[in-house]
Each structure stands twice: as C-alpha cells, then as structure tokens.
Amino acid sequence: MAGHAAKRETTPPPGLIARRPTEDDHPRLARAIDRWWGEQGRGRLPRFWLRNFSGTSWLAETSDGSPAGLLIGFMSPNHPDEAVLQLIATRPGLRRRGIARGNVARFAADARARGARRIRAVIWPGNRVGVAFLREVGFSAVDSVGGAHLYGSPAVVDYDGEEEDRTILTLELEPAGQLDLNSVGAPRSR
Numbered sequence: 001m002a003g004h005a006a007k008r009e010t011t012p013p014p015g016l017i018a019r020r021p022t023e024d025d026h027p028r029l030a031r032a033i034d035r036w037w038g039e040q041g042r043g044r045l046p047r048f049w050l051r052n053f054s055g056t057s058w059l060a061e062t063s064d065g066s067p068a069g070l071l072i073g074f075m076s077p078n079h080p081d082e083a084v085l086q087l088i089a090t091r092p093g094l095r096r097r098g099i100a101r102g103n104v105a106r107f108a109a110d111a112r113a114r115g116a117r118r119i120r121a122v123i124w125p126g127n128r129v130g131v132a133f134l135r136e137v138g139f140s141a142v143d144s145v146g147g148a149h150l151y152g153s154p155a156v157v158d159y160d161g162e163e164e165d166r167t168i169l170t171l172e173l174e175p176a177g178q179l180d181l182n183s184v185g186a187p188r189s190r
C-alpha cells in the first residue's frame with residue numbers, strides 16, 4: 001500500500017554466528033558464491049582458498065547454519081606489512097545489514113594481530129556497489145599512474161591483463177593507536 005512500504009532491516013539477523021570457514025565447507029560455499037555473485041561469480045571460489053586461507057578468513061552463518069556472508073583474506077607473503085582482501089560477499093536477501101562490514105572488522109583485527117599495516121583490495125571499477133562498500137568501511141582508492149578514472153574511480157588500465165582494468169584500494173591500519181579497530185566495520189551511528 002502506498003506510504004506503507006516495509007521498513008528495511010539494517011541490523012544483522014538475530015543469532016548470526018561468525019566462524020572460520022573450513023575446507024569441508026567448500027562445496028556449499030562454492031555454490032553459494034555462484035548464486036550470490038550471479039553470472040560473473042561462476043567458479044569464483046576454488047577449493048584452494050579454503051584449503052590454504054581458512055585461518056584468516058571469516059564465514060557468517062544464520063542461526064539455521066546457512067551461509068550469510070563470506071570474506072576470504074590472507075597475509076601477503078611478498079609484502080609482510082600487507083593483508084589482502086581477496087573476496088567478500090553477502091547473501092542477497094541479507095544485504096545492507098552490516099554483515100560484510102562485520103567480516104571486514106574481524107579481518108582487520110586478524111591482519112593487525114599478524115603485523116599488517118594495511119589491507120589491500122583490488123576490484124573491477126565497474127563494480128560500483130563493491131567500490132562503494134569498500135569506501136564506506138574505510139578503504140581509500142589509490143591514485144593510478146597517469147591518473148586514469150573509470151566508472152568514477154581511480155583505475156589502473158589493463159592491471160590484470162588486456163581489458164582487465166582494476167581499482168586498488170587500501171585500508172590503513174597504522175600508525176598504531178590512530179585507528180580504533182573496534183570501530184572498523186562497526187555500524188555507523190544513525
């Protein structure tokens with residue numbers, strides 16, 4: 001009825017649990033990511049990620065044990081001061097309720113505890129929602145050499161190969177004391 005639209009839920013569903021995903025979770029998480037991401041998500045979660053990076057990744061589950069949000073992240077072996085946010089996704093029916101924000105907060109705490117000074121994420125600039133989300137939780141886009149902008153974001157043309165342009169964003173975790181990690185990813189006060 002006009003003027004009586006249902007109020008949008010803005011908080012995580014009651015009973016949401018966050019835990020480390022395991023390799024055994026792979027079949028259902030791979031299916032979930034395929035569904036959540038749509039066509040572009042097909043094959044986005046090879047078993048490799050859960051076999052090797054469970055210890056720095058996070059899975060949020062609803063009270064019935066079904067997947068609600070996933071973050072795959074790791075410490076960069078080549079850049080010990082950097083953690084890498086490899087993949088983040090939330091079940092479509094549960095978006096805009098702070099689930100991904102919470103996963104970033106948990107990953108930031110992991111990264112900081114392991115000595116990272118920043119988290120780095122690389123994303124297709126046309127993923128406007130992804131870019132908006134990362135900016136909202138505290139990431140900043142790194143200015144590109146030559147100053148290219150695509151879809152309104154600084155972008156590195158052909159970063160991942162021909163026509164594979166990317167925006168690079170970082171979340172600074174240092175200097176120590178400047179960033180209250182409890183507030184990273186915490187819902188904004190409304």
Ligand SMILES: CC(C)(COP(=O)(O)OP(=O)(O)OC[C@H]1O[C@@H](n2cnc3c(N)ncnc32)[C@H](O)[C@@H]1OP(=O)(O)O)[C@@H](O)C(=O)NCCC(=O)NCCS
Pocket residue numbers: 036037069087088089090091094095096097098099100101102121123127129130131132133134136137188
């Ligand atoms: C991006 C994604 C992970 C966000 O998950 P989410 O759980 O809905 O995110 P949150 O609820 O924690 O959102 C935090 C903030 O990000 C911003 N944001 C999230 N989705 C947004 C959207 N569709 N449009 C604009 N801003 C958005 C908002 O500022 C939001 O805060 P608010 O709801 O209080 O305004 C989710 O949309 C998704 O799974 N997308 C498909 C996969 C993908 O593109 N991943 C990004 C690759 S890095």
